[in-house]
Amino acid sequence: MPYVNIKVTKEHGGLTKEQKADLIEGVTGLLEEKLQKNPASTVVIIEEIDMDNYGLGAEQISEKRKRQS
Amino acid sequence: MPYVNIKVTKEHGGLTKEQKADLIEGVTGLLEEKLQKNPASTVVIIEEIDMDNYGLGAEQISEKRKRQS
Amino acid sequence: MPYVNIKVTKEHGGLTKEQKADLIEGVTGLLEEKLQKNPASTVVIIEEIDMDNYGLGAEQISEKRKRQS
Amino acid sequence: MPYVNIKVTKEHGGLTKEQKADLIEGVTGLLEEKLQKNPASTVVIIEEIDMDNYGLGAEQISEKRKRQS
Amino acid sequence: MPYVNIKVTKEHGGLTKEQKADLIEGVTGLLEEKLQKNPASTVVIIEEIDMDNYGLGAEQISEKRKRQS
Amino acid sequence: MPYVNIKVTKEHGGLTKEQKADLIEGVTGLLEEKLQKNPASTVVIIEEIDMDNYGLGAEQISEKRKRQS
Numbered sequence: 001m002p003y004v005n006i007k008v009t010k011e012h013g014g015l016t017k018e019q020k021a022d023l024i025e026g027v028t029g030l031l032e033e034k035l036q037k038n039p040a041s042t043v044v045i046i047e048e049i050d051m052d053n054y055g056l057g058a059e060q061i062s063e064k065r066k067r068q069s
Numbered sequence: 070m071p072y073v074n075i076k077v078t079k080e081h082g083g084l085t086k087e088q089k090a091d092l093i094e095g096v097t098g099l100l101e102e103k104l105q106k107n108p109a110s111t112v113v114i115i116e117e118i119d120m121d122n123y124g125l126g127a128e129q130i131s132e133k134r135k136r137q138s
Numbered sequence: 139m140p141y142v143n144i145k146v147t148k149e150h151g152g153l154t155k156e157q158k159a160d161l162i163e164g165v166t167g168l169l170e171e172k173l174q175k176n177p178a179s180t181v182v183i184i185e186e187i188d189m190d191n192y193g194l195g196a197e198q199i200s201e202k203r204k205r206q207s
Numbered sequence: 208m209p210y211v212n213i214k215v216t217k218e219h220g221g222l223t224k225e226q227k228a229d230l231i232e233g234v235t236g237l238l239e240e241k242l243q244k245n246p247a248s249t250v251v252i253i254e255e256i257d258m259d260n261y262g263l264g265a266e267q268i269s270e271k272r273k274r275q276s
Numbered sequence: 277m278p279y280v281n282i283k284v285t286k287e288h289g290g291l292t293k294e295q296k297a298d299l300i301e302g303v304t305g306l307l308e309e310k311l312q313k314n315p316a317s318t319v320v321i322i323e324e325i326d327m328d329n330y331g332l333g334a335e336q337i338s339e340k341r342k343r344q345s
Numbered sequence: 346m347p348y349v350n351i352k353v354t355k356e357h358g359g360l361t362k363e364q365k366a367d368l369i370e371g372v373t374g375l376l377e378e379k380l381q382k383n384p385a386s387t388v389v390i391i392e393e394i395d396m397d398n399y400g401l402g403a404e405q406i407s408e409k410r411k412r413q414s
Contacts, residue, residue, distance in 0.1 A: 002282060002285075005281045006307075007252055015311070017121050019310060020129065021121075021128075023310055024124030024128070025128075026310060028124065031284075034302060041125075042124075043123075045076060045123055045124070047118075052224050053252060055231030055232075057247045058249070059232075060224070060228055063228070072145045072388055073142065073144050074143045075141070076140060077169075090259075093267060100144075100146075103164060110263075110386065115262075158331075159328075159335075163334050165331075167334065181332055183331070185325075187390055190366075192388075192391075193388065193389035195384060198365065198366055208319070208354065213349050213376075214347060215376075215382065233375045237371045237372060238353075238368075248319075293397050293407075296397050297405055300400030300403060300404070301400075317401075318402070320400035321398060321400070322398040323394075323398065
């Protein structure tokens with residue numbers, strides 16, 4: 001019955017429905033395989049965060065992307 | 070001074086303002102009644118999650134709802 | 139299928155098992171009553187936080203309690 | 208490598224990009240100065256919460272603001 | 277640079293160091309494989325929750341385990 | 346009335362009470378200075394995470410520290 005919260009930056013219009021489904025299935029499977037956790041009650045919540053609101057290394061991801069491009 | 074975070078799926082256009090007010094009042098009251106926590110500093114944050122982003126049983130809630138309808 | 143996270147300060151040795159059960163039952167019931175959420179998949183996680191680690195009004199709760207006693 | 212999550216109410220159209228950058232820089236700097244934490248791997252995530260979804264003192268912030276104005 | 281928080285009940289003395297390493301590696305790999313997220317800045321935090329503090333279906337996991345044994 | 350959650354690894358026996366007080370005061374002050382948020386209702390919660398439970402770059406911080414020493 002684990003609870004998993006995943007926060008990723010919203011880039012290129014955001015994740016597709018298929019990418020989200022894949023992620024939910026993958027994480028739930030991992031918890032079953034590695035820790036024998038019951039998939040039926042495993043909760044996975046994905047949150048997409050605006051790149052201005054996500055900081056790494058004291059800098060917004062939106063600014064980091066600009067420098068990288 | 071408790072902190073409460075409630076994450077629910079966003080369904081049928083989302084919660085109404087009244088439902089949110091009810092929930093905030095109910096949870097704050099419960100913490101006062103059961104644990105004698107001061108309501109004046111109790112914080113309740115409600116987050117509505119897109120059904121594609123909420124997984125249960127390795128499946129998106131959006132897909133679960135389709136099968137149920 | 140809501141997810142609820144409750145953070146309270148750990149005081150007087152912490153919550154009893156009965157207080158925790160009461161809180162879990164109360165919050166789950168509230169979400170069923172107010173939002174028609176299915177109690178079977180409602181997750182409630184209670185976290186007890188050391189009073190030195192919980193700040194309100196720029197002050198640790200442990201210090202606030204000293205001033206109040 | 209700390210992780211910091213900041214939740215604030217969304218007021219007056221929300222924080223500007225500059226305010227978010229300031230906050231990320233300030234918190235990251237604080238963790239370096241006070242705890243010698245490496246800024247390169249410090250993560251700061253800012254979430255803006257609708258005033259109807261944020262409760263304090265058993266009341267929505269949206270209602271509190273009305274009374275205050 | 278995703279952030280992942282995993283909350284599991286603490287059972288049978290808790291996860292071993294190897295189980296935690298496996299989980300961190302597995303989740304980080306999944307985010308790289310499915311979403312092309314950079315593993316170098318992916319943060320995974322595992323929290324083990326006392327079975328009295330984790331509720332599912334309005335019941336503590338500690339009680340659920342008793343009924344199941 | 347912001348809510349701030351800070352998760353840091355527990356190293357060298359953990360943060361002192363003074364370090365925690367400093368952090369709470371600093372973050373609360375920053376939110377007042379940068380965003381004009383009321384310090385009286387600002388909540389700051391610090392969580393110290395075991396180094397085995399904190400992963401960065403697909404590796405536990407406990408292992409990273411070993412390699413660095």
